[in-house]
Amino acid sequence: MTEQYFVQQRGFHNIYNDDGTIWGFQFKMCTLYYKGLWLSQFRAGDAIVDGVVYPKETLIWNIQGIDYSREEMYDRMDQYWQVADTATVKVPCPGGLKQGYHTVEIQFGWICNYNAALEPDPNGNTLGIMGPYTRMSTAAGSAHPTERRLLLVW
């Protein structure tokens, strides 16, 4: 089962190369939206860990066992990301993260034309028209809605 958080605790660890060096780290995330998304509706942004920005262009998104870049997802209108399923975000970071607590944030949104104007940016370079970051301008919103403090062991 999935945790009721955007960023999941389960699945947070470094990723090791065959020779024992560390390629980077990974964590899992969930949209917490009430419905699933076709991958082409998803808009991926940067990962921010302990204040360090890991650019969106470098992240690998593993959904239902398949790795995608941000760009590759735009064209996958045939691949459904089931509601409450997690994506694993793989972050290249030679040497990885140290054992201990880390503050993990992942920026994302989506395009669903259900009760709002159509996407203003046809290039798909934004975080979409819906999602946790579209509420930031309201009093109820937070600048870092997906941020979560997680303990990394290895």
Place this chain on the structure above:
Amino acid sequence: MSEIKKGTPKRGISVYSYCRLLGYTMTLDDVFEDMYDAGATCFELLANHIENYPNPSTQWIDHYFHLCEKYHMQPAEMGHWAETHLHRGPRMSDEQILANLIRDFKLANLLGFKSLRTKITCINEYCDPEPEWEHLMELALPYAEKYDVAMLSECHAPTKLTRQHIYDYLEFADKHQTKHFGINVDFGTFQNQWPEDIYSPEEMERRRSRGYGKPDSWSQPEDIIPILPYSKTCHAKFNYVDENFEERTIPYAKVLQLMVDNGWSGNLVSEYEGPGREDAAFLGDQLRRHHILMSRILGY
């Protein structure tokens, strides 16, 4: 003039109510058991609650029918989306859109649903449709008839039942003399109370910015009367039922009485959208209260 025979709506639940729980702390088995306890006899399932949608395994389908049988539950409505912009740039081709719709019609037919909550692409918060909606629905209609599913467009707050596009949809159904296109009335359109103990000032500010809660921004109960012949399933939206089994935001008694008096016998599926949806015990309690509320008005 003969008297209209009183309607006998079926009481059901939309699995949407469990959207913060299903897959997190509850399984589909848990959800069916909870719906059964509340007294529901039919249900709405969103397409994304179908495991491995749009290609569920035969094992999942078998288990789904097992749950329907075990809990004496009839499939009422499948919520799906008539997507037209799944790629960047201009809208998808007619062929692409139609292929996705036919895929969903077949799936709904396979799973026993007669109603679809078909979400037509909208261009604003009042759900005014994209201009090509009529052309696309004309393409889809023969297939909806073939697979015997009614495409129902939801009238959801802050949209009122008197908005132009609702009349346009009714005209479309008349023009094509079809029962396979119509409206799902979401009772949120009647919401005329915004109690401060349910909605925090921040939440109210957010809602007002999206058109909710402004004077004259809700439908009147009587507005539902001309819609009823075009509706097989409605979302019995609710935001809080108190311990006296009164819903505090929507004039339930009036709306349900009008439906019964006007001979409506469709599916009423409870849709909880108030605070606390992440708490299975709280939600289960609300759904039970809501069904007591409806059963006391309906008399069964």
